[in-house]
Amino acid sequence: MDTHKKLIETCLESKKKAYTPYSHFNVGAAVETEDGEIFGGANIEIASYSPTICAERNAIFSAVYQGARKIVRIAITGDSENTFPCGVCRQVMREFGPDMEVLIVKDKDHVRTFTLEELLPHSFGPEDLENV
Numbered sequence: 001m002d003t004h005k006k007l008i009e010t011c012l013e014s015k016k017k018a019y020t021p022y023s024h025f026n027v028g029a030a031v032e033t034e035d036g037e038i039f040g041g042a043n044i045e046i047a048s049y050s051p052t053i054c055a056e057r058n059a060i061f062s063a064v065y066q067g068a069r070k071i072v073r074i075a076i077t078g079d080s081e082n083t084f085p086c087g088v089c090r091q092v093m094r095e096f097g098p099d100m101e102v103l104i105v106k107d108k109d110h111v112r113t114f115t116l117e118e119l120l121p122h123s124f125g126p127e128d129l130e131n132v
């Protein structure tokens with residue numbers, strides 16, 4: 001299976017693992033690292049709400065924990081066909097892949113592609129802290 005197809009399938013499968021007893025709004029994500037590895041994640045909600053984590057960050061942190069430092073692509077699917085990453089996740093995406101592609105997945109045949117630059121223009125990143 002090619003990496004692109006596997007990324008989308010992992011994203012769709014990950015959504016089934018969401019833990020959302022409060023919103024019932026399930027989201028799945030999958031990231032592809034520069035080495036071609038794929039990591040999935042789903043949103044997990046907590047009763048006090050604040051510790052809740054989005055699918056995108058769950059997938060990214062999973063990859064980073066396993067040693068990845070550069071993410072080239074992320075696929076996201078949710079209960080709405082317009083499930084885009086929240087602002088917090090966009091900033092985390094910026095940290096590990098300023099040039100990453102963002103795939104918004106309705107199903108395996110309906111995928112829209114964006115750049116992170118389109119979703120988070122004029123962003124702040126690690127290089128902004130250099131030469132201070």
Ligand SMILES: [Zn+2]
Nearest residue numbers: 054085086089
């Ligand atoms: Zn988020």
